[in-house]
Amino acid sequence: MGRKKEKFVPIKRGEVKLYSCGPTVYDFPHIGNLRAYVFVDLLKRVLEYNKLRVKHVMNITDVGHLTSDADTGEDKMEKGARREGKTVWEIAEFYTKDFFDAMDKLNIEKPKTICKATDHIKEMIDMIKQIEKNGFAYKTSDGIYFDTFKLKDYGKLAGLYIEGLKEGARVEPNLEKRNPTDFALWKISPKDQKRQMEWNSPWNIGFPGWHIECSAMSIKYLGEKFDIHTGGVDHVPVHHTNEIAQSQGALKKDVVNYWLHNEHVLVDNKKMSKSLQNFYTLHDIENKNFNPLAFRYLLLTSHYRSKFNFTWESLEAAQKSLNTLREHMILLKSTDNKKTDKKRILEYKKKFLGFINDDLNIPYAVSLTWKLIREESKINNSDKHKIIMDFDKIFGLKLKDVKDVKSKIPKEAEKLINEREEARKKRDWKKADEIRKKLKEMNILIEDTESGVKWRLI
Ligand code: AMP
Numbered sequence: 001m002g003r004k005k006e007k008f009v010p011i012k013r014g015e016v017k018l019y020s021c022g023p024t025v026y027d028f029p030h031i032g033n034l035r036a037y038v039f040v041d042l043l044k045r046v047l048e049y050n051k052l053r054v055k056h057v058m059n060i061t062d063v064g065h066l067t068s069d070a071d072t073g074e075d076k077m078e079k080g081a082r083r084e085g086k087t088v089w090e091i092a093e094f095y096t097k098d099f100f101d102a103m104d105k106l107n108i109e110k111p112k113t114i115c116k117a118t119d120h121i122k123e124m125i126d127m128i129k130q131i132e133k134n135g136f137a138y139k140t141s142d143g144i145y146f147d148t149f150k151l152k153d154y155g156k157l158a159g160l161y162i163e164g165l166k167e168g169a170r171v172e173p174n175l176e177k178r179n180p181t182d183f184a185l186w187k188i189s190p191k192d193q194k195r196q197m198e199w200n201s202p203w204n205i206g207f208p209g210w211h212i213e214c215s216a217m218s219i220k221y222l223g224e225k226f227d228i229h230t231g232g233v234d235h236v237p238v239h240h241t242n243e244i245a246q247s248q249g250a251l252k253k254d255v256v257n258y259w260l261h262n263e264h265v266l267v268d269n270k271k272m273s274k275s276l277q278n279f280y281t282l283h284d285i286e287n288k289n290f291n292p293l294a295f296r297y298l299l300l301t302s303h304y305r306s307k308f309n310f311t312w313e314s315l316e317a318a319q320k321s322l323n324t325l326r327e328h329m330i331l332l333k334s335t336d337n338k339k340t341d342k343k344r345i346l347e348y349k350k351k352f353l354g355f356i357n358d359d360l361n362i363p364y365a366v367s368l369t370w371k372l373i374r375e376e377s378k379i380n381n382s383d384k385h386k387i388i389m390d391f392d393k394i395f396g397l398k399l400k401d402v403k404d405v406k407s408k409i410p411k412e413a414e415k416l417i418n419e420r421e422e423a424r425k426k427r428d429w430k431k432a433d434e435i436r437k438k439l440k441e442m443n444i445l446i447e448d449t450e451s452g453v454k455w456r457l458i
């Protein structure tokens with residue numbers, strides 16, 4: 001809110017209440033969306049590294065997010081269901097699972113509380129009633145809207161100049177809206193259309209507006225004052241601005257102490273988005289034989305508040321760096337008889353803490369790790385190994401799982417490679433492919449070359 005770096009002071013000593021806007025589960029998440037959750041994961045790990053207990057809540061948007069942020073267009077969920085000839089509930093379940101799978105693959109720790117919008121309709125209706133009682137809502141033929149001009153400081157998060165927006169009112173398609181920035185709290189189901197998701201309410205059968213779910217659920221699980229709220233920067237001018245309006249409307253106060261937003265992933269210098277059709281998913285990354293953790297590594301090398309232009313070349317480089325890092329972890333296991341200067345260890349740890357606590361300067365923390373690896377004297381191998389394992393509590397690159405498969409392939413994998421050779425000789429391509437998949441799950445990639453079958457670590 002202050003648009004500057006501020007010292008973080010938790011409301012309750014030793015504890016952080018954190019709310020993250022979750023995904024809209026109508027399609028596969030793209031890697032831009034996933035940046036938002038790697039960012040939150042890093043934030044949480046940094047807070048925990050500082051010995052703070054984190055109470056983390058994330059929602060799943062399974063109703064009410066329309067194709068246009070301006071309360072027009074179709075519900076993304078209903079659109080997704082039609083596209084696939086399934087029910088909205090099936091779509092929600094399928095893509096929620098896919099999102100959770102992506103979180104696992106990227107080693108993102110799951111929030112303790114994950115709440116679905118459709119399980120909280122009552123809480124949303126109660127909050128809208130409160131807003132209405134306090135005089136901030138009005139009814140139109142298609143819903144209940146929030147009167148944003150009734151708030152003196154509407155738009156303060158985004159720095160919106162509300163008077164200037166009156167000009168825009170002339171081109172507003174919804175003529176019943178009093179002001180261009182007004183937004184729907186509850187939408188009444190269209191008479192000529194049967195929605196799959198709709199509920200009774202004091203204002204007629206319908207469904208909640210998109211913003212009310214995050215206000216209602218964050219307050220339910222974290223209380224009327226909590227520490228941090230996160231999301232992508234696209235949420236600043238609309239979704240989060242309207243969440244602030246709603247808590248002002250219902251409770252006459254702000255509920256969030258700090259807002260943190262991640263910048264976008266771009267492709268060809270344009271925002272990666274479903275509507276522009278310029279997106280990649282984690283499945284695309286895996287299909288090109290990259291380890292999802294290579295994508296995590298790539299994200300570690302850019303600061304969350306910087307725009308990040310994605311290219312396959314940069315992912316290739318990240319995969320190489322990750323492989324090299326893992327190889328170093330194996331090498332560092334072999335002891336040397338160097339004597340460690342304990343002061344030097346403390347210096348590294350202090351620097352690391354300084355970087356991560358400076359608004360999550362993870363790129364610098366990564367560089368520091370490489371510096372430590374290259375450091376010629378003063379720290380012996382096993383101490384280097386220990387320090388990097390400690391750093392990995394933040395990076396989350398699963399460095400403790402690294403095994404020496406390069407020099408010694410596991411017995412099980414060796415057996416599979418031989419079985420695959422047999423299958424290929426018998427022209428049983430199906431079996432050969434299945435084995436290739438199994439090996440890939442073990443992070444081993446098979447390549448058939450002229451000089452025979454080769455494998456490498458991914
Ligand atoms: P959605 O599923 O559309 O509700 O978005 C989920 C999260 O991804 C939100 O926090 C968005 O702000 C964020 N987001 C959307 N597009 C991008 C992008 N290209 N780069 C980074 N974050 C994004």
Ligand code: ZN
Pocket residue numbers: 020021022214239
């Ligand atoms: Zn939200």
